[in-house]
Amino acid sequence: MKQQEGIGSRIFDGINIGIMVVIIAVSIYPLIYLISKSLSGVEYVKANLVYLYPRGFNLDAYRDVIKNTLFWISYKNTIVYTVIGTVLNLAFTSSMAFCLSRRELLFRKTITMLVIFTMFFGGGLIPNFLLVKWLGMYDTMWSLILPGTISTYNMIIVRTYMKTIPEDVIESVRIDGGNELQIFYKIILPLSKPVLATIGLFYAIGHWNSYFNAMIFLKTNIKFPVQLVLKEMIVDQNMQSVSTAAYESLNQQPLTSEMLVAASIVITLIPVLIIYPFVQKFFVKGIMIGSVKG
Amino acid sequence: MNNSNSLLRRAVRQRYLLILLLPGLIYFVVFKYVPMYGIIIAFKDYDFMRGISGSAWVGLKYFKEFFASPYCFRLIKNTFLLSAVNLVLGFPIPIILALLLNELKSQKLKKLTQTASYLPYFLSTVVVIGILQQLVSPSSGVINALRNMMGKESINFFMEKQYFIPLYVMTEIWQKAGYDAIIYISALAGIDMALYEAAKIDGAGRWRCLWNITLPSLLPTISILLILKLGHLMDVGYEKVLLMYNPSIYETADIISTFVYRTGIKNANYSFAAAVGLMNSVVALVLIFVSNRCSNKLSGDGLW
Numbered sequence: 073m074k075q076q077e078g079i080g081s082r083i084f085d086g087i088n089i090g091i092m093v094v095i096i097a098v099s100i101y102p103l104i105y106l107i108s109k110s111l112s113g114v115e116y117v118k119a120n121l122v123y124l125y126p127r128g129f130n131l132d133a134y135r136d137v138i139k140n141t142l143f144w145i146s147y148k149n150t151i152v153y154t155v156i157g158t159v160l161n162l163a164f165t166s167s168m169a170f171c172l173s174r175r176e177l178l179f180r181k182t183i184t185m186l187v188i189f190t191m192f193f194g195g196g197l198i199p200n201f202l203l204v205k206w207l208g209m210y211d212t213m214w215s216l217i218l219p220g221t222i223s224t225y226n227m228i229i230v231r232t233y234m235k236t237i238p239e240d241v242i243e244s245v246r247i248d249g250g251n252e253l254q255i256f257y258k259i260i261l262p263l264s265k266p267v268l269a270t271i272g273l274f275y276a277i278g279h280w281n282s283y284f285n286a287m288i289f290l291k292t293n294i295k296f297p298v299q300l301v302l303k304e305m306i307v308d309q310n311m312q313s314v315s316t317a318a319y320e321s322l323n324q325q326p327l328t329s330e331m332l333v334a335a336s337i338v339i340t341l342i343p344v345l346i347i348y349p350f351v352q353k354f355f356v357k358g359i360m361i362g363s364v365k366g
Numbered sequence: 367m368n369n370s371n372s373l374l375r376r377a378v379r380q381r382y383l384l385i386l387l388l389p390g391l392i393y394f395v396v397f398k399y400v401p402m403y404g405i406i407i408a409f410k411d412y413d414f415m416r417g418i419s420g421s422a423w424v425g426l427k428y429f430k431e432f433f434a435s436p437y438c439f440r441l442i443k444n445t446f447l448l449s450a451v452n453l454v455l456g457f458p459i460p461i462i463l464a465l466l467l468n469e470l471k472s473q474k475l476k477k478l479t480q481t482a483s484y485l486p487y488f489l490s491t492v493v494v495i496g497i498l499q500q501l502v503s504p505s506s507g508v509i510n511a512l513r514n515m516m517g518k519e520s521i522n523f524f525m526e527k528q529y530f531i532p533l534y535v536m537t538e539i540w541q542k543a544g545y546d547a548i549i550y551i552s553a554l555a556g557i558d559m560a561l562y563e564a565a566k567i568d569g570a571g572r573w574r575c576l577w578n579i580t581l582p583s584l585l586p587t588i589s590i591l592l593i594l595k596l597g598h599l600m601d602v603g604y605e606k607v608l609l610m611y612n613p614s615i616y617e618t619a620d621i622i623s624t625f626v627y628r629t630g631i632k633n634a635n636y637s638f639a640a641a642v643g644l645m646n647s648v649v650a651l652v653l654i655f656v657s658n659r660c661s662n663k664l665s666g667d668g669l670w
Contacts, residue, residue, distance in 0.1 A: 081572055088466055092479045095463070099482040099544065102497045105508060109500060120511045168390025171383055178376060178384070187394060193651050195401025196643035197604075197623070198630045202418070203401055219397050222390060252382035281490030284605050288631050303492045303609065306499060330500055337496050344488055352484060 103341075110134070110334035114327050133327055133335035143336060145294050146301040149213075153297055154279040157217045161275040162268060164221045169230035170256050191224045204289055215289035216282075216297070226271045233267040234260055270354050280344070298340050305333050408641035421637075428641035437625065445621040448607075449599050452535050457595060459543045461588060464550035465580065469572070480551075483544025494537055495609040499524065502533070527615040534610060553587045554580065593661040597654035600646060622646045 104124065109117060113128020121127060137143055171177055172184055195203075200219065209215040237260060245255050261268075283299035290296060377384060403418075408428060410421040432438055463483070470476045486494070502509045502523040510520040523529045561579050570578070604623040611619035622642060630639025 078571070084469070084572070085471060088469055089472075089475065091466060092470065092475055095544075096479055096482040098540070099485055102501060102540075103485075106497050106500060109506075117506050120506045120508075120514075122506075123508050123511065164389055164393060167386045168393075171387040171390070174380075174383060176376075176380060176383075177387070178373070178380065183387075183391070186399075190394065190398040192654050193402070193647055194398060195404050196640065196647055197626055198636050198640040198643055199401035199404030199407065200397075201631060202404060202407070202636065203397070207396075221393050221397070227390075252380065252386065256386060277488060281488075281492075283490070283492050284608075299490050299492045302496060306492065306496045306609070328506065330503060330506060333496055334500060337493050341489070341493065348485065348488060349481075352481060 106334050107338055110331060110338050112331070114331065117328055117331055133331040134339070136327060136332055137335045137339060140336075142293060142296075143298070143301055143339075146296045146298040147340070149295060150280060150297040150299070153213060153216055154276055156213075157220075157279040158272055158276045160217060160221055161223075161226075162272050165223070165227045165230055165271065166261065166264065166268060167256070168222060169227050169234055170260050172227075173231045173234040174252075187224055188228070201288060210289060211291050211295070213295065216279075216285050219285070220278075223275070226274060230264065230267055230271060234264055237263050273351050273354050277344075302333075302336055302340065305329070305336060405640060405644050407637050408644045410637060412637040412640075424637075428638045429645065431638060432642050432645070437620070440617070441620060441622050441625050444618060445600060445602055445623075447618075448531055448534060448621060449602050451531055452538055452602075453595055453599065455535055456539050456542070457592065459539055460546035461550055461584070463543055463547040464554060465576070467547070467551060468554045468580070469576075480544065480547075483547070485544075486541040487545040489541065491606045491609060494541055495606065498533065498537055498610075524610065524612070525614055527618040530610065530615050530619040534606065537606075549591070550584060550587060553584055557583045589664065590661065593657040597657040598650065599653055601650045 105122075108122050108124065108126045110133050111126035111129055111131070112122045113130055114132070116122050116127040172180060172187070174180070177183075194200075204210060204215050204219060209218065241259055241263075242255050245259055250258065281299060283297065283303050286297050286300040287303070290300070293301075407418055407421065409423060409425060410418070411424050411427075412418070413421045467476050467479060470479075489497075499507075501507050502521075504510055504520045504522045509523075513520060521529070523533060557580065562575055565575050565579060600622075602621050602623060604621070604627050607619060607621055607624050608627065611624065623646070626639045626643045626646070629635045629642070
């Protein structure tokens, strides 16, 4: 049914559409700008003439980044850390969530309380740092993976989800003589697939994007994840741009470090941009699950 | 006696469950509760050779040192200011975004806007700051190119202390507003359409509907999220600030967590840094409790 609308209402609709267009533009423009810069000729970048699309199109920046071995090693490291990390995250998180979702578990209330308390208070940076050193994990891959194996928040979300699985389904396995382990992997895990997929994506993105733990725990650069290598590029560029300003008028035109950074960032974004359309739905669902209080 | 027997019997009966619990339990003890024990180095003179338990007690020495230091006030002020500006500007935007999306007639445009606005949420902090640097670069950034076109001088934004908070808050909003709007959008989707139909029959326009139906229905969600954010007012992470600041802008950009990182990790002043960190986490804990109490009082609902 079409309703009679006032002129004010129509004006509002028009403005609203305009606002949305602006939001879309603001959200993606920085990425377009970055991609344009990475694909432009160095003379255009230096003259500051690249705004919206590549000028003097070429792939020189990418060619240079591809030659950077450390970049590729770190890229591979990130993939390894993300895969191993996420698998461990899911194994630890789901098994603990399952236990805490079982009403008969001994000391369930106490354990749950102690677990939830860690969401609001923790040892902080320094004790955690010393712990990793003391455990002998300094400068190993495990320093990036083990300290965050379970995110309390995610675990509680999974537990809440598992609580909604009807008890009679579980009872049927028990009648067939199945024990808790069988209940867990035959019934609960398959039924929890949607929530585990969402949580797994959260974990994976977290591993892919993190740099800080690597910065404090790793010292050998061939173990660095790509975000840390990027971070060093960005910081180094910062220092260079101060010092190179003086001899800018050299006739040779090496690529600017900004273009190399731009190309490197674009390369790290490719996987994220490829899976983004698929994962986006999962993430939205994930927030809905998370908003159900448990 | 009898009691412990039945406990044992129960434990044996659910042995598989307990085995399954073990890895998680070990994780929480080792990586959550052992560091809490490690906090005691804040009250000791931590010596690497002697370990945590062997180091000498010094009581509140490091706490006093912090309060006496010239940085104390600056750090607290910077942390609070950064967080407060971020909250005041960053909190309403997702709500407004959700309301505007809700008023859109075209579902296609709604989808498109949402898809575009979540995208920045998936970028890493390093990437966001890398992009920001490119945008504001004094030699080849688009912002300064625009300034030059208008006949103004280039600004080196990363080196000027008054731009730190605006840059931080703007990137924060850019990255998170779309994502934060999701929860409001889902709350809006849950409003009973019959309310709107009834209001329309009574002759209510869009503005009235917004004011008398939509906003009141969002209020519980808004208040819970606001309280949550207030609880986190004093804990601002170091990850992003570390990438944005440098000694020339410490005056506005150095916050408690970055100070803990520098003194503790970089200068190996463990006990002092742990003391500062502990103070910050205690304040955060108190804030959470207070805000939760308020929430329970005001809306009858809270985190627990």
